[in-house]
Amino acid sequence: AQKVTQAQTEISVVEKEDVTLDCVYETRDTTYYLFWYKQPPSGELVFLIRRNSFDEQNEISGRYSWNFQKSTSSFNFTITASQVVDSAVYFCALDAGGTSYGKLTFGQGTILTVHP
Amino acid sequence: DVKVTQSSRYLVKRTGEKVFLECVQDMDHENMFWYRQDPGLGLRLIYFSYDVKMKEKGDIPEGYSVSREKKERFSLILESASTNQTSMYLCASSLFGLAISYEQYFGPGTRLTVT
Numbered sequence: 073a074q075k076v077t078q079a080q081t082e083i084s085v086v087e088k089e090d091v092t093l094d095c096v097y098e099t100r101d102t103t104y105y106l107f108w109y110k111q112p113p114s115g116e117l118v119f120l121i122r123r124n125s126f127d128e129q130n131e132i133s134g135r136y137s138w139n140f141q142k143s144t145s146s147f148n149f150t151i152t153a154s155q156v157v158d159s160a161v162y163f164c165a166l167d168a169g170g171t172s173y174g175k176l177t178f179g180q181g182t183i184l185t186v187h188p
Numbered sequence: 189d190v191k192v193t194q195s196s197r198y199l200v201k202r203t204g205e206k207v208f209l210e211c212v213q214d215m216d217h218e219n220m221f222w223y224r225q226d227p228g229l230g231l232r233l234i235y236f237s238y239d240v241k242m243k244e245k246g247d248i249p250e251g252y253s254v255s256r257e258k259k260e261r262f263s264l265i266l267e268s269a270s271t272n273q274t275s276m277y278l279c280a281s282s283l284f285g286l287a288i289s290y291e292q293y294f295g296p297g298t299r300l301t302v303t
Contacts, residue, residue: 105289117294173289178230
């Protein structure tokens with residue numbers, strides 16, 4: 073069985089602070105994919121990143137960076153110099169495949185509020 | 189750009205009514221999904237479909253059924269709506285992957301209230 077845990081239910085920061093959203097996953101599969109999605113107040117989930125289990129390189133995209141560590145089964149997401157527009161619900165998700173890929177297991181989500 | 193549309197943003201129905209939620213995608217994706225989103229529970233998969241007329245149960249299929257007669261359209265049916273089905277319903281689509289997991293594209297959601 074697959075499981076994704078986002079222990080932080082809500083985080084509140086002031087603009088320009090750095091913030092890290094934690095994601096811990098469980099799977100017995102050796103090949104799997106991890107995702108992060110953002111859900112702004114409009115409601116539509118937006119894809120941010122996909123990482124497969126064989127690629128442990130950290131990734132940076134502008135103010136966003138991701139730290140994947142197989143040893144601790146974690147895939148954490150950091151926003152540097154946060155902005156009000158970063159306020160959203162962020163979901164981490166896992167696809168451990170099986171006969172085919174496609175079914176995602178989502179974490180509970182972290183509500184991020186960035187205050188001006 | 190991938191576009192996933194859902195028939196209604198807000199819907200209010202009475203207990204016992206039959207409810208249809210429609211989802212359409214325009215990118216020729218094989219996979220389509222229905223989730224419900226509840227506070228503190230994240231997104232939970234109700235059903236998904238990897239081809240026309242094909243469907244598989246997700247984690248919480250009880251009380252729901254689905255229909256996929258055309259590739260671009262995936263319908264979620266609540267045969268007899270109950271108050272515990274009050275929720276946000278999200279539709280998504282993605283390419284089919286045997287050896288790779290593709291990102292899912294989501295619609296704006298339908299907030300269903302059953303009274």
